[in-house]
Amino acid sequence: GENVEQHPSTLSVQEGDSAVIKCTYSDSASNYFPWYKQELGKRPQLIIDIRSNVGEKKDQRIAVTLNKTAKHFSLHITETQPEDSAVYFCAATSDTGRRALTFGSGTRLQVQP
């Protein structure tokens, strides 16, 4: 089955700096890659996703890049703000076969004011 690895496990940045979180996946059939933000005690919320027919997607301060050949994808947050502090999970799945998300281990992002 799919295996998703995520790095780093913790990330501390100063407000206004950029943050990058990286994930690799093992199943070449995976073609959907969402990112979730989970604040303490709350549900995971989808912040951005990308499909394998696209190399990059941007939504305001958040962008995701995908390298299918290397089987890795990354989340980029620019101009970080204290409210960006949370745990971020990457995930992967395919629209064939299991169709169930496999999550990375999570990155705890702390934005220092």
Add this chain to the structure above:
Amino acid sequence: DTEVTQTPKHLVMGMTNKKSLKCEQHMGHRAMYWYKQKAKKPPELMFVYSYEKLSINESVPSRFSPECPNSSLLNLHLHALQPEDSALYLCASSQWLKLGYTFGSGTRLTVV
């Protein structure tokens, strides 16, 4: 309605109790999921239902019993749980072809 509603929000149960977790969505999503999340860990898949049929059981112990009475409802029946089953239980739903999940706010379960 763009939400997944889970009840109860908190549950404390003894090891001999029987309880049920409920999940409801009215977005027309035909895939529904149960995930278990321990503190500081990612969500871990338990069950997947597609079109009201169980399609994935991730070798979950039989003390957890899922049920999908209709396309809007998903239950998780609990019996004879262990303290290590204490966790946040998350329900999610998605359109079958679009894959993007909507998560419920979860039930925080404590087994004593």
